[in-house]
Amino acid sequence: MYQLKICHLYPDLLNTYGDMGNILALKRRAQWRNIDVTVTNVTIGDSFDSEEYDIIFLGGGQDYEQEIIQNDVLLQKGAEIKNAVEGSKVFLCICGGYQLMGKYYKTWDGKELEYLGALDLWTIGGKERMIGNIVFESGLISDNGSPLKIVGFENHSGRTYLGDNVRPLGKVLSGNGNNGTDGFEGAVYKNVYCSYSHGSLLPKNPHLADHLISMALKQRYNEFEGLTLLEDEFENAARITMLQRLLK
Numbered sequence: 001m002y003q004l005k006i007c008h009l010y011p012d013l014l015n016t017y018g019d020m021g022n023i024l025a026l027k028r029r030a031q032w033r034n035i036d037v038t039v040t041n042v043t044i045g046d047s048f049d050s051e052e053y054d055i056i057f058l059g060g061g062q063d064y065e066q067e068i069i070q071n072d073v074l075l076q077k078g079a080e081i082k083n084a085v086e087g088s089k090v091f092l093c094i095c096g097g098y099q100l101m102g103k104y105y106k107t108w109d110g111k112e113l114e115y116l117g118a119l120d121l122w123t124i125g126g127k128e129r130m131i132g133n134i135v136f137e138s139g140l141i142s143d144n145g146s147p148l149k150i151v152g153f154e155n156h157s158g159r160t161y162l163g164d165n166v167r168p169l170g171k172v173l174s175g176n177g178n179n180g181t182d183g184f185e186g187a188v189y190k191n192v193y194c195s196y197s198h199g200s201l202l203p204k205n206p207h208l209a210d211h212l213i214s215m216a217l218k219q220r221y222n223e224f225e226g227l228t229l230l231e232d233e234f235e236n237a238a239r240i241t242m243l244q245r246l247l248k
């Protein structure tokens with residue numbers, strides 16, 4: 001029986017807009033394939049050894065929570081997170097968690113927060129928040145040979161800009177994405193996937209959830225050949241309804 005070990009970093013602080021839904025989707029989709037899943041919560045003050053995990057998840061938080069965890073993430077866990085990123089560990093980082101992986105965040109009210117710099121990206125807050133449903137298209141994941149159209153929900157003040165080593169996760173078809181101007185959404189570096197889309201991301205986009213699970217299992221098991229298909233009737237209905245509403 002395959003095993004999948006998921007680490008949820010700062011679940012008590014980075015948990016906005018249903019981000020827990022991403023953990024539930026990873027867990028259930030793996031269990032439906034008879035994969036043995038463990039989810040370990042790791043927060044401020046806890047020890048963190050990335051070797052123990054196959055997927056590391058960081059959710060979104062408001063500026064307030066991001067400030068609370070800043071010392072712990074930079075001083076206690078930062079070196080381990082950066083090693084894991086460079087060692088090609090699979091990460092999913094959403095909104096505030098995405099911003100934390102970058103170099104810094106200048107908040108809309110003028111605070112400057114130094115962040116991990118695990119990824120070459122940075123964030124500058126604006127007074128107007130970018131709120132609403134979003135659709136973006138990602139050529140990194142195929143949907144029967146076409147780029148996958150991903151649906152989600154965003155709510156952020158930060159505008160994120162990508163440096164040279166980081167690719168966007170996708171192109172925005174409806175909504176704002178990284179900064180509302182360059183037309184890109186999210187970021188990918190090695191096996192780190194970042195997005196502004198919150199807790200409906202993996203439940204509504206099963207291809208993306210399976211992509212992350214497959215990458216993680218390939219790393220742990222040389223002989224892993226791929227996931228069995230699931231029916232995904234409800235997931236596809238939810239996704240297609242969103243696509244029809246947002247792209248009309």
Ligand code: GLN
Nearest residue numbers: 060061063095096157158
């Ligand atoms: N604090 C960040 C912002 O407003 C992230 C918000 C979030 O994670 N929803 O840009």
